[in-house]
Amino acid sequence: MADDKVTLVRQFIEGMPHSRALDLRVEYLEDGVSEISMPYDPKLVGDPATGVIHGGAVSALMDTSGGAAVMSHPTDSLGTATLDLRIDYMRPATPGQRITARAECYHVTRSIAFVRAVATDEDRDRPVATATGAFTLERPKKSEDQV
Amino acid sequence: MSARRPEPVQQIKQRRDGVLNALLTGIPYIQFLDIRFDRRGDELTAILPFDEKVIGNTxxxxxxxxxxxxxxxxxxIVGLSWATLWDQMETGELNPDALTPDTLPKMPKTIDFTVDYLRAGLPRDAYARARVNRSGRRYASVHVEGWQDNRDRLFAQATGHFLMPSSNG
Structure with missing residues (x-):
């Protein structure tokens, strides 16, 4: 993946106001694959008795990594929107640990990207959550001489 | 059999609002997104006030x-908890004054959650209501509808399955 495209997608993803509110960091971008991480923050806790992060924050991280995977796909999509996202919660994330979501477009059609994602904390072998989603794909219009 | 005198309306409202507030203020993430709940009898409407921090695409x-x-x-989650606590609250068994972060009833845990995005979320307040379609001893299925300006034009809907907290603690 070209360096300038990596920079562009990274800036777009990290620059979103909600990404900044969650302090998201783009760890890795490759053709149709993204890894984005979210640091532990007490303000995101969903269960004060245990200090476990709320599922909603994990959903936001998963959705963002899915969108980033679509943006980094070789189709050079001009933009993307989530059509559908299903999240399965496997276990509570360990309090104090950074959560990383890795998403990949496993199939793209003319207008849709099918995405899978896995979120883990520091224990990379036991997923915290998995997700599958369908995202819109906006292919750039071909100029006349390419047709 | 003599009919019992109905409880004064203010007392009922105070107890219901007290329980609801205790549920909400105990959860930092709800405060982070600034989600509020409007209560009419047992019906809850969630409100997400529009704010810079909820924006994705600028x-x-x-x-x-x-x-x-x-x-x-x-x-x-709040709608499901609220529905499960309703009876205890109405009998007065659940007293909001005795609810501290340590004694707060446990919340259901999300097993899975599927969101259907119907329209872009516009830069204005959003509303949502949950309907508990099935609530068993261990599992529950809940459907949620989200809208903005028009109640009939949903911008998103979702279905989730939840693991109920065990009753013995």
């Missing part, structure tokens, strides 16, 4: 899809 601008998912999930 060009449109639109509410971040992850925020929409989170908002609907919070609505489902």
């Amino acid at each position: 060009m449109l601008p639109a509410i971040h899809g992850g925020v929409t998912a989170a908002f609907l999930e919070v609505t489902a």
Whole structure:
């Protein structure tokens, strides 16, 4: 993946106001694959008795990594929107640990990207959550001489 | 059999609002997104006030899809807890004054959550209501509808399955 495209997608993803509110960091971008991480923050806790992060924050991280995977796909999509996202919660994330979501477009059609994602904390072998989603794909219009 | 005198309305409202507030203020993430709940009898409407921090795409601008998912999930969990606690609350068994972060009833845990995005979330307040379609001893299924300006034009809907907290603690 070209360096300038990596920079562009990274800036777009990290620059979103909600990404900044969650302090998201783009760890890795490759053709149709993204890894984005979210640091532990007490303000995101969903269960004060245990200090476990709320599922909603994990959903936001998963959705963002899915969108980033679509943006980094070789189709050079001009933009993307989530059509559908299903999240399965496997276990509570360990309090104090950074959560990383890795998403990949496993199939793209003319207008849709099918995405899978896995979120883990520091224990990379036991997923915290998995997700599958369908995202819109906006292919750039071909100029006349390419047709 | 003599009919019991109905409880004064203010006392009922205070108890219901007290329980609801105790549930909400105990959860930092609900405070982070600034989600509020409007209560009419047992019906809850969740409100997500529009704010810079909920924006995803700045060009449109639109509410971040992850925020929409989170908002609907919070609505489902609070709605489900509220429905399960209702009877205890009405009998007075659940006293809001005795609810501290340590004695707060445990919340259901999300097993899975599926969001159907119907329209872009516009830069204005969003609303949501949950419907508990099935609530068993161990599992529950909840559907949530989210809208903005028009109640009939949903911008997102979701279905989730939840693991109920065990009754013995």
